[in-house]
Amino acid sequence: xxxxxxxxxxxxxxxxxxxxxxxxxxxxxxxxxxxxxxxxxxxxxxxxxxxxxxxxxxxxxxxxxxxxxxxxxxxxxxxxxxxxxxxxxxxxxxxxxxxxxxxxxxxxxxxxxxxxxxxxxxxxxxxxxxxxxxxxxxxxxxxxxxxxxxxxxxxxxxxxxxxxxxxxxxxxxxxxxxxxxxxxxxxxxxxxxxxxxxxxxxxxxxxxxxxxxxxxxxxxxxxxxxxxxxxxxxxxxxxxxxxxxxxxxxxxxxxxxxxxxxxxxxxxxxxxxxxxxxxxxxxxxxx
Numbered sequence: 001x002x003x004x005x006x007x008x009x010x011x012x013x014x015x016x017x018x019x020x021x022x023x024x025x026x027x028x029x030x031x032x033x034x035x036x037x038x039x040x041x042x043x044x045x046x047x048x049x050x051x052x053x054x055x056x057x058x059x060x061x062x063x064x065x066x067x068x069x070x071x072x073x074x075x076x077x078x079x080x081x082x083x084x085x086x087x088x089x090x091x092x093x094x095x096x097x098x099x100x101x102x103x104x105x106x107x108x109x110x111x112x113x114x115x116x117x118x119x120x121x122x123x124x125x126x127x128x129x130x131x132x133x134x135x136x137x138x139x140x141x142x143x144x145x146x147x148x149x150x151x152x153x154x155x156x157x158x159x160x161x162x163x164x165x166x167x168x169x170x171x172x173x174x175x176x177x178x179x180x181x182x183x184x185x186x187x188x189x190x191x192x193x194x195x196x197x198x199x200x201x202x203x204x205x206x207x208x209x210x211x212x213x214x215x216x217x218x219x220x221x222x223x224x225x226x227x228x229x230x231x232x233x234x235x236x237x238x239x240x241x242x243x244x245x246x247x248x249x250x251x252x253x254x255x256x257x258x259x260x261x262x263x264x265x266x267x268x269x270x271x272x273x274x275x276x277x278x279x280x281x282x283x284x285x286x287x
Contacts, residue, residue: 021113022115031052032115033132035047035117037133038119038260041260043261058269059111061273065097066101069097069276069279070094070097072280072283080287088165096157099153100154104272106146109143118257118262119135120196121135121136122136122137124136148201148205155215162223163222172211183208186202187202188201188203189203193254193258216242220239220241220242221239223238223282224237230285244272249272251271252264
């Protein structure tokens with residue numbers, strides 16, 4: 001039996017559901033005009049197409065060093081036997097940069113939807129606003145949730161690689177799983193910076209992420225302090241990579257999303273890339 005067509009309410013007759021936000025015909029370098037909030041507050045100078053194209057480009061660059069680092073770990077798997085006796089540990093270690101970097105796709109999805117502009121956020125669940133004016137707060141919350149789940153999973157992979165699979169790391173994995181998928185999404189740990197609400201992440205997911213970050217930080221010191229010291233370097237440098245990654249996240253999630261200056265959006269990913277790149281040197285000390 002043929003199903004009758006059901007009209008979609010509240011759409012003008014000429015509406016095209018496949019027409020995107022980007023200017024036609026949609027070349028890769030074409031970007032939407034600066035959102036009206038940016039224009040009204042004289043911030044549209046930071047949202048010109050050439051700037052947004054640079055921001056878009058650099059957001060894709062972490063995949064290059066991440067895959068390179070994973071390959072280097074794979075290539076030297078045999079050389080890691082003295083410090084990582086299990087093949088499973090090597091697997092988790094090389095998976096870590098890949099999982100973390102693919103987590104960045106959550107943010108890229110949000111930025112693509114918003115035309116690569118960072119601007120004032122409004123929640124479409126409690127107000128109506130045009131996409132050409134503000135950014136979607138509910139989309140940001142979803143992106144943050146998925147981003148931090150995958151980022152936390154990447155941190156956990158590194159810890160499993162360094163410390164191995166044991167009752168302590170399995171307990172951490174179980175707590176992480178419960179926090180990511182079962183504990184409440186409210187309350188949020190949102191706070192104001194530059195008079196703008198930032199960091200719309202669940203309190204419970206934040207606790208799980210911080211726990212994984214602390215264990216991950218310890219794993220870096222456990223793995224790299226001795227090689228650094230043997231190479232005549234300060235052992236404290238072992239914390240450089242996770243510190244750079246953390247700084248990149250803070251710059252993007254707090255400074256860029258409260259100042260609406262797209263250059264901060266650009267600078268954030270530079271720190272993320274540096275955090276991956278410095279690991280090439282650290283790992284080279286292990287073989």
